[in-house]
Structure formats: structure tokens, C-alpha cells
Amino acid sequence: MQQGGNVERRTILKAAGASLAVAGLGATATACGGGSGSGDGTVTIRYSWWGADDRAERINKTIALFEKKYPKIKVKTDFQPYLDFWKKFNTQASGGNPPDVFQNAIGFLRKYDAKNVLLDLSEQVKAGNLSMDGFRAGLDKFGEIDGKLLGVPVGSNSMALVIDKPVYTRAGVTAEQGWTWDDFDEAMARIRDRTGRAGDSGMYGVMYLYDLYLRQHGKAFFTEDGLGFTEADLTEWWTKAEKGVKSGVYADPKKVAQIKPKSALSAELAGSEFTWDNFTVRYTSEGKSEYGLAPIPTTDGKKTGQYLGSLMLSASKRTQHPKEVAQFIHFMVHDPEVAKIMGYDRGVPATQAQYDAYQPTDPVNKAIAAYEESLVKAGVLEPITPHPGGADICESAFLRIAEELALGKRSVDEAVKQFFTESKTALAG
Template identity: 30%
Template structure:
């Protein structure tokens, strides 16, 4: 796997979109919309998902932007993750999409390929200092439909306070530990911990499956289609089954009850697991929710697997709706979030490590201890980075939900890992074909 150093600091939509986007322009701004800033009063809408801390910081930046652009009014809209995509699909289908959209790579191709997003190369947004490999994660079918806000590495979060309480230290080889070693260690934690507390967690989303595939020299998607070997998916599901049966992680019933909970109710947050897998920049949220000291270490790897399997995922993106009547002002707002020094300082690492690496220098002195952990961890992963993977293709936006559904069948032993792997690939293949 070719190594590329990324110095950037690091479902439910498809049906609604299919019904409503036939009339959208194909990657162009709204009908007759000017790509030049207006001197007249302009109102644009900005939509994002997240918690209270994100809402507060984002609104502060909006207020600052309006002071510097007194003729532009920004109407803020936000919601939690699930409600976000339902509302965005509905508004887009109804030709009432927000001008500026916070986008995720799970949905980027679905919106871009249906003509719901403007090609940002036609607009004035500076991406100077952003690695081409990072910027490329905002491309779909030759156009740039999203600019990465941030990037983040996947980490194993470890509650060291819990480990101290039960007297089981982290092993010395976490920089290179294998999945087998992680499971054995997690078992020892479970055995030493109070009843109902477990050492390990399960890999159960697209990011983790991508990384697991890359460790095996495989890839999840390629050329707009699913590309992973069924044996790789089988091994991924088998890993989870072995972990629950050995006691390294919680049994299937507990997993099913907790897998969809909000972050502040998840097992790591309430102290019922010692470890979990999450993007490094979530350390602030998990630390606040758990009240515990959390250490970040690499995720386990396949024994003898690829050494450059890691990558920094584009945590989120900014996009401009192709329905926007004010694309120039929408682009100006995105550019302000990415490049204005005061805006960068306000946002900090709340959405991840800034995708434009030079802006990390602007926030270095203001980082909290938790944010500094995320930066240090991401820097430690630089020697292990490979090329960024292909984004989730159009039609596969619900890949996380499909993984969880088959994972549940495996854990409750309704399907074998091999059968679940075949079913998973068949479902994603069909979803992509149906969206084509």
C-alpha cells in the first residue's frame, strides 16, 4: 500500500433523495445565482449536526462573520445526527435546502451524484495548505462537492482510572498490539472488574471496517462499488463474535441495548467498559461525559498486516447546495470558517483537527489537555498512514446500519460470520446498483 503523509492536522436518505432531486441542477449553483458577492442585504441558511458545545462555537463564528460582512445574515439550523439527515433529505427534495450544509462522507456521493451540491471549484474558497489527498476526499465523479473541515484518526480510548481501580495496567505493546493480544488483555480486565464491566469493545462501523480491510491489504470500496473480499468481512464479524463469547466484551444482549445510545450514555461514558474505538477528536466529549482520564492508543492490528493501513478520515465537510440563490455568500462563509484566524481559534478542534494543517499553529496555545491528546495521537500515526480510501459510493450511505444489522445476527448466532459477510456484500451491492 503506497504511503502518503497527510500533514493535515486531523440512513435513511436514499429513498427521500430519489424522489426529490430530479429537478436539481447537476453540480451548479441555483438558477441565475451570481458567483460574485452582493452589496445588497443577503440572508443564507447554515445547517449542521452536533451537541451544545458545537452549537455554541459555531454560533460565535457566525456572529463574527456577520460583523465582518454586515450585509449578510446567517440563519443557523442544527439538530442531532439522526434528525439531521431526515430533515436535510426532506428539505432538499422540497427544493428548500440550506445554503451551507455540513456534510459527511457517508452521504457525500449520494448528494453529489444526484446534483444536490454545487461544484466548489466554481466558487471562491481557499484551500491553500490543504493536502491534495485530503482535499480529494471531497471529490465525487470529477467534481469537488465538499471541502473537508477536519480530519481525525481512529484510536482506542482507554479509561486509565478504571484500570487503576482494578489493578490491570495497559500492556507495553499497544503501539503494535494485535487483535488477539487486545482480546486476551480485555478478558483479563473483565475478569478483574466488577460484574457488568468489560475490558473490550467491538469494531462496528464503516471506518473500522475500512481500517480492518486495509490491515489485510484489502479495500472496502473502489470505482464506485464495493470491493472488499468476503473473507475479510467474515473475519471482521468473527472477531466480534469471539470477543463476546470469550467475555472480552459485553454479551450480545448488552451490546444490542447500548450500540445506538447517545455518546453520554455509551458504555465508556458510564464506566461499564475500559476501552472503546472512536475518532481521536472525540476525546474531549468522552472525557467530559465519563469524568475519567482517557488515554489514546492505536487500534489493534492484524498479525503481520499492512504497516501503512491507517488514514486520517475527513471528519466532516462543508458543502454548498446547488439550490442556493446566494452561492458566493455561502462560499464566503465556508472560507471564513476554514481560514479566518479568529474563527479557527473559536472552533478549535471541536469538529476535528483542522484540515488545513497550518491553522493548527493558530490554536496550539489554546488547546485543552484533551485536545492536545488528540493532536499528539494524530502526530504519532503519521508514519503509518497510507493513501486515503475511496469515499462511500452513492447508494451505500446506510453502510453503518447494514454493518450493525449483520453484526447483530452474528452475535445472536442467527447467521454465521461467513453467511453474514455474503449478505452484507450483497445488500451493499444492491443498494449501489439501485442508486445508479
């Protein structure tokens, strides 16, 4: 995964997670026009994704393999940074000209299904053009919404605590599966007191971590219809954030903003940072220390609320070539050679065949694989919370308002009221 970028990219990476898992910078290869056919029976499909140049290089290699196996199917490509991708996609979808197949995330499934944009791939499964067998840890159900198959996972990731291992050692802190939030709070204070560094970069703007915290308490960030928590819940969460900054257990938000796009962890402002496990590679690239993955703290010593998130491939309801699109998706999620090319660029491969085909040799990716295996063995994984239409807007609002709160531009009460006001509008749309 390519590192570096701008402030906007770093901010999005910190908080948005599976649905934002691989935002990046990159050149744009523009493809125009709908899927087409030719006199010799060859058809052309359009494939769009968000990501950086290195992702494009990998994907183009996988497309070359696909076109070799399916010489009658040609693939036009289009890739852009995350925000630019969705701006263009919205324009294309509104104009009735979305790409035939595209990278997607769970926060967008209900939104675009409601807009009649997404193809239900169930019929292609029945026709034998796409298999949903062989997926790891229940990921085959990840793209199902209201009985429709709207997305097929290409990789998995889960929330983790990335730690500066030497800092944790110096502080005498050991993070083990089943540790509690009280243990975590004590560890943050110990890191501050024994190393002179904040314990954490400040996790209260990380929506997907808050979702886990809510799930530990029998709630969730989203329900199928809206938000699954109250203003009082969020007030408690953000009040603790404010106190943590004042006491020095969380990094100074102003300093964190100043060093962006570098992370507070790799910039040695904090001893740890909550993020998606497959982002670990960025810290090794940015920082000088040794980094590791630690478990999510719990409320009761057992339930973490975790699930495997995933990027996925979705298809346009307007495609003229549903069979060929399904064959393309099948190839991309099942072919072992694709896994060898893509590695963990989009998370740990979603199917067992691809997982087995790519065996990482570097310490960082080996640690990512081991972490996800540990989650399966610990039995902590649960189904992901459904996301309603408008979830993507709520997510962006949470990130932005949390940052305004951190920088002192809003009080906790103002921030909470603003978030619920914006979310109410988004979820009503």
C-alpha cells in the first residue's frame, strides 16, 4: 500500500476504516462510455476503483491474466483517489452511466441500492457464472442486503490497536486478548508517566472503533434504519476524549494536525493508534520504530464487538453484460494468481484459495495474517452491523466534527448536537 499523501487523505484513513480502507493518491486513467460489444463477439466492460498508482499496477496485471483466460472480454479501467472516485461515480450514476463493475464498501450498499444502481448478483450465482463458496469467516454474507447480493468481498480487515513495541516494553505494558478498557486506561497513563509520550493518538474520531465499543454494550453505531445510539452515549464518549487530551494520555490534537499526513504514532507523539489491521504497513514505512498489532479492549473481558470489514466488487444494474461482469468478479476473488499479485493491498484475501495462495514473507504482513487468524480462533468475530442509506454522510460528519471538537472549535454538547442534526438529515434522504 502506497504511503504518503495529503492532509485530507490522512484524516480519512484515520477514521473511516473498511469503507475507506485504501484511499490514496494517483493518476487517473479515464474510460468513457458504457460496456460495448463488437462484431466478433468480444465485449468490453468498464472497471473503476479508488486507490493509488501501485494499486493500479497490481490490478492491471490481474486484468491481463483475466483477458488471457477470457479473450472475448476486454476491460477498460478507471482509478482515482477516494473522494474523487465517489464524486465521479455519483455523476455517472445520476446520468445513468455507471461503470459495469466497481470497487465498493458496505457504507454505500443501501444508498446505491435505493437509487436502483446496483445489480443483484444472485442470479449470476444461480447461473454458475459466480461462486460464493470458499469465503473465509462468513465473508460470503458481507455484501448481502435484504436478500440481495450487492457486493462480493475481495479482502478482509479488522480494527486493531497498532502499538510502538519498544514504548510498550519500556512502560511495562502488555496488551493481551481480553484486556478491558480499564486496563487500557491504566496502560495509557503508564506510558505517559514512564516514557513521556501520550499513550494513544486519540481514538474518539474513529467511527468504527466507537461502533465496537457500542456493540460491546449491546448497541451499534448503525441499525438498518438509522443510528443505534443516543446523544447521551456520544456525550459520554467525547467527554472522555476531552479529559484524556487534558490529562496527556492522548496526544495533543494540534500537534497531531501539524504533522499530518504522518501519523501521530510514527511521529512519536503517541505510543499506539487504533486503525484497520492492514494499515500497519504504513507505520513501518513512516516511522523508525518496531510496530505490532494488539487486541481491542473489552468491556467484560470477552466481547470485542469485532467483525471482518471488507472492500468488495459490485456491478451496475445497467450493465449490458451481466454474465461477463460476474465472470470477472469470480476470477478476481477466486483465482490464486490474482492473490499473488495483489497481496494484502485490499486486505487479507477473502477466499480461502487466495488466502492460501499468497503467503507473506515480510514481518508486517505476516503479523496481519496472524492477527486475523487469532480473531477467528478467539471466537470474537460477529456479523457486521447493517448500514442504512446515508451512512457514508454520517461517517464523514463524525470524522469532521470529532476533529473540530479535538481542536477546540466546538464544545462536547455542540459537537454532539451538530452530529445528530446532520445525521438526521442524511438518514432521512
